[in-house]
Amino acid sequence: MNQSNAFKLPPKPSRLKFIVIYLILAVLYVVSYIGIKADITELWEGLPNMGNLLAQMFPPDFAYFKSILKPMMETLKMAILGTVLGSLLAIPFTLLAARNVFLSRWITSSTRFVLNFIRTIPDLLLASIFVAIAGLGPLAGVCALVFFSFGIVTKMTYESVETIDPGPLEAMTAVGANKLQFIGFAVVPQALPAFVAYVLYTFEVCVRASAILGLVGAGGIGMVLKTNLDLFNYPHVTTIILFTLLLVIIIDSVSASIRERLL
Amino acid sequence: MSQQKGLIAPKKSAGQRVGAYISWLIVLGLVLWSTTGMNFDLEKALHSMPTVKNIFKGLFHPEWSFFNESEGVVDNMIITLETAFLGTSVAALLAVPFGFLAARNMSKKYVWISWFGKRILNIIRTLPELIIAIIFLVAVGPGPFAGMLAIGFHSIGMIGKLYSEAIENMDEGPMEALTAVGANRIQTLFFSVLPQVLPEFFSFALYKFEIDVRAASVLGMVGAGGIGTPLLFALQSQDWARVGIIFIGIVIAVVIIDFISGSIRKRLV
Numbered sequence: 001m002n003q004s005n006a007f008k009l010p011p012k013p014s015r016l017k018f019i020v021i022y023l024i025l026a027v028l029y030v031v032s033y034i035g036i037k038a039d040i041t042e043l044w045e046g047l048p049n050m051g052n053l054l055a056q057m058f059p060p061d062f063a064y065f066k067s068i069l070k071p072m073m074e075t076l077k078m079a080i081l082g083t084v085l086g087s088l089l090a091i092p093f094t095l096l097a098a099r100n101v102f103l104s105r106w107i108t109s110s111t112r113f114v115l116n117f118i119r120t121i122p123d124l125l126l127a128s129i130f131v132a133i134a135g136l137g138p139l140a141g142v143c144a145l146v147f148f149s150f151g152i153v154t155k156m157t158y159e160s161v162e163t164i165d166p167g168p169l170e171a172m173t174a175v176g177a178n179k180l181q182f183i184g185f186a187v188v189p190q191a192l193p194a195f196v197a198y199v200l201y202t203f204e205v206c207v208r209a210s211a212i213l214g215l216v217g218a219g220g221i222g223m224v225l226k227t228n229l230d231l232f233n234y235p236h237v238t239t240i241i242l243f244t245l246l247l248v249i250i251i252d253s254v255s256a257s258i259r260e261r262l263l
Numbered sequence: 264m265s266q267q268k269g270l271i272a273p274k275k276s277a278g279q280r281v282g283a284y285i286s287w288l289i290v291l292g293l294v295l296w297s298t299t300g301m302n303f304d305l306e307k308a309l310h311s312m313p314t315v316k317n318i319f320k321g322l323f324h325p326e327w328s329f330f331n332e333s334e335g336v337v338d339n340m341i342i343t344l345e346t347a348f349l350g351t352s353v354a355a356l357l358a359v360p361f362g363f364l365a366a367r368n369m370s371k372k373y374v375w376i377s378w379f380g381k382r383i384l385n386i387i388r389t390l391p392e393l394i395i396a397i398i399f400l401v402a403v404g405p406g407p408f409a410g411m412l413a414i415g416f417h418s419i420g421m422i423g424k425l426y427s428e429a430i431e432n433m434d435e436g437p438m439e440a441l442t443a444v445g446a447n448r449i450q451t452l453f454f455s456v457l458p459q460v461l462p463e464f465f466s467f468a469l470y471k472f473e474i475d476v477r478a479a480s481v482l483g484m485v486g487a488g489g490i491g492t493p494l495l496f497a498l499q500s501q502d503w504a505r506v507g508i509i510f511i512g513i514v515i516a517v518v519i520i521d522f523i524s525g526s527i528r529k530r531l532v
Contacts, residue, residue, distance in 0.1 A: 028348065029349070029352070031345070032344075032345035032346075032348050032349045033349065035341065035342060035345040035407075036342055036345045036346050036349065036406070036407035036408055036410075036411055036488065037406060037407070037408060038349065038407075038408045038411060039403075039408065042403050042404075042408065043402065043403055043408075043412065046401075046402035046403040046404070047402060049401055049402050050398065050399070050401060050402035053398060053401045053402075054398075074300065076297075077296070077297035077298075077299075077300070077301070078297075080293055080294060080296075080297040081294065081297045081298065081301070084290075084294050084297075116518075117514065120477070120513065120514045120517045120518070121510070122477055122480055122481040122513070123481075124481040124484055125481065125494065125498075125506075125510065128484075128498045129318060129498075129506075132314055132318065132498070132501060133311050133314050133315055133318070134307075134308070134311065135307070135311075137302065138300070138301055138302075139301055139302065139303060142301065208389070208391065211391065212391050212393050212394070215393060215484075215485065216484065216498075225394075229397060241390070241394060244391075245386070245389050245390070248389050249385075249389065252389075
């Protein structure tokens with residue numbers, strides 16, 4: 001008897017629950033569809049326009065490749081500086097947010113609150129604010145990326161710091177280490193590989209972000225893209241998009257292979 | 264003796280240490296190279312202090328009246344949420360075939376199929392949402408519909424990738440069992456694959472929805488409707504009190520959505 005029980009299927013979820021969920025979803029869809037004035041016929045009618053645009057975008061102007069090399073490198077520079085500074089800034093906050101490093105809930109919770117808040121600021125908003133402060137140019141982009149990367153690195157790192165082996169932590173406490181020794185000899189050696197991997201991952205994200213921050217004037221290739229879009233110079237636009245894709249793919253594969261070796 | 268050996272931390276070989284030094288040198292070199300051409304100007308920085316003060320003043324004294332006036336923060340934020348919701352839903356559906364295409368265990372004999380599927384998803388993911396939005400804007404004109412289409416297209420990349428990983432990680436026992444009793448491919452799909460992966464699919468779609476709410480709030484800055492539109496105007500006219508209240512609106516919406524979606528996801532998986 002007991003044996004046959006093991007082969008019984010789990011009880012079916014109730015039908016009513018499903019019906020209610022589907023009804024809620026259906027209502028949400030209808031409300032949203034009306035709310036954003038979505039119109040499939042509009043898309044259908046607009047397809048020729050899009051085809052037109054795509055026709056104008058091809059073939060890309062490959063001669064333009066050389067003249068956007070400099071802004072492209074600027075984009076890369078912004079991403080490097082932003083990620084490095086943001087990650088350095090992230091180290092102390094990561095430790096403050098980890099519950100196994102600082103046992104006081106008061107410290108970790110308030111740090112997490114601030115970190116969550118920073119992470120909700122969209123990158124373009126940050127960039128626009130820094131453009132108002134530092135003026136048009138890559139400096140504004142770097143400042144925005146510092147905050148942006150800071151948010152991502154801290155979140156991922158404190159979560160992995162919390163999963164480190166508690167043995168060394170207890171050992172350090174047992175021999176009477178102070179907080180700095182505790183962090184330096186028990187936390188950092190364990191968390192460092194993951195930290196470096198997350199920094200690399202964040203760098204990948206930052207390269208993508210850095211390429212579009214220029215749309216609001218924060219330097220890099222995005223600014224050139226904006227100018228060409230405003231001038232309807234679509235072959236140039238295609239070249240820029242292709243070049244950006246190339247850069248992103250190269251950075252991603254290099255960074256991914258380093259990350260694989262780290263973890 | 265051998266016991267003690269286990270307690271000694273493994274020493275890095277000379278080669279490893281040299282390698283580590285070289286990589287740190289490369290990183291340092293890259294950072295130094297990056298600082299060239301940044302034109303940091305202390306005098307100019309000090310000059311911009313009044314602007315910083317204005318920004319903080321505005322952000323800390325937000326224009327509350329704009330919050331629930333018509334076409335204010337609430338109205339626009341709802342449009343943004345609807346844009347993200349529809350966009351993610353479209354992507355969650357369209358990503359299903361891509362997910363199966365890219366999953367390695369669905370096309371065992373033909374490795375190139377999953378390789379091809381993974382490439383497509385990668386390219387879709389790499390195209391920035393804002394650029395896709397600009398292309399859709401040409402097709403359907405400015406407004407949230409263009410934003411929805413952009414999100415619907417872009418999100419296929421990430422959702423499809425997550426789907427394919429879920430399919431690759433599933434238990435293949437039920438599939439083999441069904442094949443053994445003579446089920447055809449469609450039957451295997453419906454009775455062994457889908458029941459296993461559907462909860463995960465929903466969970467991934469919800470997770471992407473959280474991300475897309477953030478994305479949709481800035482799409483308006485290129486003309487794709489929602490909360491980004493008043494944000495762009497406020498930024499252009501340096502109306503920091505209005506930027507402040509819009510920002511508060513975005514934060515509240517993001518926190519609420521994350522909370523709801525997170526609690527649903529916890530129950531799903």
